[in-house]
Amino acid sequence: MTAKRLRTIEELGEFGLIDHLTSGFTCRQESTKLGVGDDAAVIDHGTYYQVITTDLLLEGVHFDLVYTPMKHLGYKAVVVNLSDVYAMNAAPRQITVSLGISGKFSVEALEAFYSGVKLACERYNVDMVGGDTSGSMTGLVITVTALGTALKEELTLRSGAKANQLICVTGDLGAAYMGLKILEREKQLHAQDPEIQPELTEYNYVLERFLKPEARIEILLTLKEAGIRPGAMIDISDGLSSELLHICKASGYGCQVYDDRIPIADETVSAAAEFNMEPLVSALHGGEDYELLFTVPLSDYDKITAIDGISVIGNMTEKNGKALLVGGDGSAIPLQAQGWSHTLSSSK
Amino acid sequence: MTAKRLRTIEELGEFGLIDHLTSGFTCRQESTKLGVGDDAAVIDHGTYYQVITTDLLLEGVHFDLVYTPMKHLGYKAVVVNLSDVYAMNAAPRQITVSLGISGKFSVEALEAFYSGVKLACERYNVDMVGGDTSGSMTGLVITVTALGTALKEELTLRSGAKANQLICVTGDLGAAYMGLKILEREKQLHAQDPEIQPELTEYNYVLERFLKPEARIEILLTLKEAGIRPGAMIDISDGLSSELLHICKASGYGCQVYDDRIPIADETVSAAAEFNMEPLVSALHGGEDYELLFTVPLSDYDKITAIDGISVIGNMTEKNGKALLVGGDGSAIPLQAQGWSHTLSSSK
Numbered sequence: 001m002t003a004k005r006l007r008t009i010e011e012l013g014e015f016g017l018i019d020h021l022t023s024g025f026t027c028r029q030e031s032t033k034l035g036v037g038d039d040a041a042v043i044d045h046g047t048y049y050q051v052i053t054t055d056l057l058l059e060g061v062h063f064d065l066v067y068t069p070m071k072h073l074g075y076k077a078v079v080v081n082l083s084d085v086y087a088m089n090a091a092p093r094q095i096t097v098s099l100g101i102s103g104k105f106s107v108e109a110l111e112a113f114y115s116g117v118k119l120a121c122e123r124y125n126v127d128m129v130g131g132d133t134s135g136s137m138t139g140l141v142i143t144v145t146a147l148g149t150a151l152k153e154e155l156t157l158r159s160g161a162k163a164n165q166l167i168c169v170t171g172d173l174g175a176a177y178m179g180l181k182i183l184e185r186e187k188q189l190h191a192q193d194p195e196i197q198p199e200l201t202e203y204n205y206v207l208e209r210f211l212k213p214e215a216r217i218e219i220l221l222t223l224k225e226a227g228i229r230p231g232a233m234i235d236i237s238d239g240l241s242s243e244l245l246h247i248c249k250a251s252g253y254g255c256q257v258y259d260d261r262i263p264i265a266d267e268t269v270s271a272a273a274e275f276n277m278e279p280l281v282s283a284l285h286g287g288e289d290y291e292l293l294f295t296v297p298l299s300d301y302d303k304i305t306a307i308d309g310i311s312v313i314g315n316m317t318e319k320n321g322k323a324l325l326v327g328g329d330g331s332a333i334p335l336q337a338q339g340w341s342h343t344l345s346s347s348k
Numbered sequence: 349m350t351a352k353r354l355r356t357i358e359e360l361g362e363f364g365l366i367d368h369l370t371s372g373f374t375c376r377q378e379s380t381k382l383g384v385g386d387d388a389a390v391i392d393h394g395t396y397y398q399v400i401t402t403d404l405l406l407e408g409v410h411f412d413l414v415y416t417p418m419k420h421l422g423y424k425a426v427v428v429n430l431s432d433v434y435a436m437n438a439a440p441r442q443i444t445v446s447l448g449i450s451g452k453f454s455v456e457a458l459e460a461f462y463s464g465v466k467l468a469c470e471r472y473n474v475d476m477v478g479g480d481t482s483g484s485m486t487g488l489v490i491t492v493t494a495l496g497t498a499l500k501e502e503l504t505l506r507s508g509a510k511a512n513q514l515i516c517v518t519g520d521l522g523a524a525y526m527g528l529k530i531l532e533r534e535k536q537l538h539a540q541d542p543e544i545q546p547e548l549t550e551y552n553y554v555l556e557r558f559l560k561p562e563a564r565i566e567i568l569l570t571l572k573e574a575g576i577r578p579g580a581m582i583d584i585s586d587g588l589s590s591e592l593l594h595i596c597k598a599s600g601y602g603c604q605v606y607d608d609r610i611p612i613a614d615e616t617v618s619a620a621a622e623f624n625m626e627p628l629v630s631a632l633h634g635g636e637d638y639e640l641l642f643t644v645p646l647s648d649y650d651k652i653t654a655i656d657g658i659s660v661i662g663n664m665t666e667k668n669g670k671a672l673l674v675g676g677d678g679s680a681i682p683l684q685a686q687g688w689s690h691t692l693s694s695s696k
Contacts, residue, residue, distance in 0.1 A: 018481050020455070021462045027475040029441045031497075034477070041477035043442060043495070045393050052478065054493055056446045060485035093377045094391060098404045098491060107357060107368070114369045127375040129382070129389035130400065133366050137408035138486035143446060145402060145493045147391070149379075 037250070038158050039087040039234060040148070049150045053084040059139030067183045070109050072211045073142070074116025080237065081146035082124050083215040083290040087235035088157070090150035091220075092124055098132040100141030124217060154229075156294070161232035161251035165295035167314045168304060170216050172263040173240055174279055177286025178271035179203070179210025205267040213290045219310075223296075226303050233294040239285040242337035243293050245323055254321020257314035257335070260328050284325075285338040385598070386506050387435040387582055388496070397503050399496045401432040407487030415531045418457050420559045421490070422464025428585065429494035430472050431563040431638040435583040436505070438498035439568075440472055446480040448489030472565055502577075504642070509580035509599035513643035515662045516652060518564050520611040521588055522627055525634025526619035527551070527558030553615040561638045567658070571644075574651050579664075581642040587633040590685035591641050593671055602669020605662035605683070608676050632673075633686040 022036045033049060034042035040053035057077055059065060065073075078095060085092040097117055101110065121128055126146070150156075186198040200207060215235075223230060232251055234243045240262065248255055264279045272279040295316055296304050304310060314326070324332040357365055370384045381397060382390035388401035405425055407413060413421075426443060433440040445465055449458065469476055474494070498504075534546040548555060563583075571578060580595045588610065596603055612627045620627040643664055644652050652658060662674070671683040 017455070017458070021458055021481075022476070024462075025466060025469065025476050027477070028473060029475045031441055032475040032477055035475060036478055041442070041444065043477070047394075050398075052442070052444065052493075052495070054444045054446055054478065054480055054491065056448050056480045056482050056489065056491060058448050058482060058484050058486075058489065061448070061483050093379055094389070094400070096389065096400065096402045096493065098402055100404050100406050100409075100489070101357065103357065105357065107365070110357070110365070110369055114372075118372060121373065125376060127377045127380040127383060128370070128373050129375070129380055129391070130384050130402065132402055132404045133369075134404050134406060135409050136406050138406075141404065141406065141448070141489050143402070143404060143491040145400075145444065147400070 034157070039084040040090070042088070042155065047152070049090070049152055049155050051085055051088045051090045051148045051150060051155075052145065053081055054143060054145040055081050055084075057142040057144075059141070064183075064187070065140065066187050068211065070112035071116035071119075074113040075120045075212055076116075077142045077144050078117055078120035078124070078126075078146075079213055079215050080290060081144045082120070082126065083235040083237070085146050085148035086215055086217065086220060087233050087292060088148070088150060089154050089220055089230065089233055090148035092126045092146050092148040094127045094129045094147045095121070096130040096145045097128055098134075098143040100134045100136035102136045102138065102140070105140070124215065156230050156233040158232050158234050158247050158250035159252075160230070161247050161253055161295040161316050162297075163253055163316055163318055164298050165231045165316045166298055166301060166304060166312050167244070167255060167257060167293070167295055167316065168310050168312050169236070169240070169263065169291055169293050170219050170310055171289070171291045172265040172268065173236065173289050173291060174272070174282030174286050175206045175209035175265050175268045176213060176288040176290075177210070177282045178268050179206035179208070180288070181275055182206060182271060183210065203267070203271060205265060206271050210288065213288065215290055216292045219292055222307060226307060228296050228300045228303055231295040231297070233292060236289045236291045236293050237287055239283075239287040239338060240293065241284045241335045242287075244335055245337050247293070247295070248323045251316070253319060254317040254323055255314060256317055256324045256326050256332065258326050261311060261313040263311040263313075284335075382505070387432040388438070390436070390503065395500070397438070397498045397500055399433055399436045399438045399498060399503075400493065401429055402491065402493040403429050403432075405490040405492075407489070412531075412535070413488065414535050416559065418460035419464035419467075422461040423468045423560055424464075425490045425492050426465055426468035426472070426474075426494075427561055427563050428638060429492045430468070430474065430565075431583040431585070433494050433496035434563055434565065434568060435581050435640060436496070436498060437502050437568055437578065437581055438496035440474045440494055440496040442475045442477045442495045443469070444478040444493045445476055446482075446491040448482045448484035450484045450486065450488070453488070472563065504578050504581040506580050506582050506595050506598035507600075508578070509595050509601055509643045509664050510645075511601055511664055511666055512646050513579045513664045514646055514649060514652060514660050515592070515603060515605060515641070515643055515664065516658050516660050517584070517588070517611065517639055517641050518567050518658055519637070519639045520613040520616065521584065521637050521639060522612050522620070522630030522634050523554045523557035523616045524561060524636040524638075525558070525630045526616050527554035527556070528636070529623055530554060530619060531558065551615070551619060553613060554619050558636065561636065563638055564640045567640055570655060574655060576644050576648045576651055579643040579645070581640060584637045584639045584641050585635055587631075587635040587686065588641065589632045589683045590635075592683055593685050595641070595643070596671045599664070601667060602665040602671055603662060604665055604672045604674050604680065606674050609659060609661040611659040611661075632683075
């Protein structure tokens, strides 16, 4: 008799695991419009939709308190959830914040965390309406849930992309990951020689992108004012590649993205050079940029290119087509997701 | 110059800490009807209210995987949140479930967890609509958020108690804590001598109350059918004493509760005897019973006492009165909360 070998989580991967574990669930409430599988779930309230999204942030996996100020952490914990709400073309309204805290935290440290939460609530006009606080035997645990509302005709899903639509991104990509790399390097140097005082001014941009990201509060209004109705939308939390694959899979269309159109800031390029790294790799796989990735009809080309801070990086292709990255020489290689950003085996 | 001493969390206590940290927050969204401070937050959707509540469950603090089957854990994680929804006199509709998991878990263990979640969804007619899955460097982390709806005239808050209203509880109290005590004892015995096979059949009732609690799905309907409109309501997660104090504080009235009226099961009494413990202590402070505690008008005395499974244990008293426990001899002592059930320094 042989013992049945238990499957490991790595064998399935994050998205495979979620698909597998949630596959047996059915929805029975009339108000449930959309369950697992987009940036947020959708609840029908008659004249409008409500979206709900939640994120778990764990010390040692998603953040390192050695270089993350508590106030920034509180701010970021809120913003990453609001980003998911915006990615549904919805307006965030309420959040809940839950904390698991070990005895090592002072009240002052928690005050700093909540001052960051409060700042984000003010900046994004949302109410903190609840949460849970508990002791933790191990590290700091943070869960934020965000609720928002969307007009029914404006809700935008990952599945809304159509053939030939333009693929657009806001801002620039890859900076947050370079910020993380800089912080990790300084942490190591400091561990080797505590006398070293890091000089980080020249890295301000990439550091801020990592430590204090902003959600794209203004872009939905800008698109609306320009009369542009996005097809599919997703926020870039796991890297451009992974998010493009989500849109392709959900909508059933292929895509081609031109590597020289992907917006990368000068500061990201110079930080990447210090690590002998291709900045494009950071943009494709770095994650945590919290920019929005969306598609718009080809006929909106003139309108969309007239808007500052939005780059057209490619287009959707045919039904069941491949997701391709096209180089300057015209060569096309398949886009690949780099697994999850916060794996079970390593902290990114 | 003296360094400013940082305050410890223990100095404030759980509820003091939450009050302190959330005191600077204001609500600006028109739809936010109620924020922090009840079993759930309340969002106004025009013709009805939506309630939202969230719980964080941490390995080593809220559960011990040595004696907690993963399926039961999934079931309980959902039920404890639904209990908060019922305590608002609302019907649960949707949940989200987030997990932080370390590499030690097999896919089969997670399947067992989700089979418990699924069972609870079926039993209580709710939809699992989302969540987050992440690696964890330490123990298992579970966050469940539950959403429900209530008719506007039926929403029941902690603050709704009035002078002379009857205080009622469902079911019996203190059993879950005795179940925990039994499991902790067997764990110790097993650690001393792994050959010992525990014989737990006689403890089935208290063990099930701890490992697989149920939320009071039927009671709200029963009250409605009987034409009884509860004043205040709360679920008993931290022990009767603590919950009574919440109602007194929120409503601004005192209360008196008769110790010989507090319902305690025979199985709880005999388990308590094994530990030389007063069963009343378990009922007052044990927690995790997930029964409902509520008040009803004095004029409903005949109606409420005619319902099986509900005990009238006392009454609200005057404005700003004390919260008192009255003994069989007529002596009255102030009710006291035993701090939080899951403290920062010890696992209950």
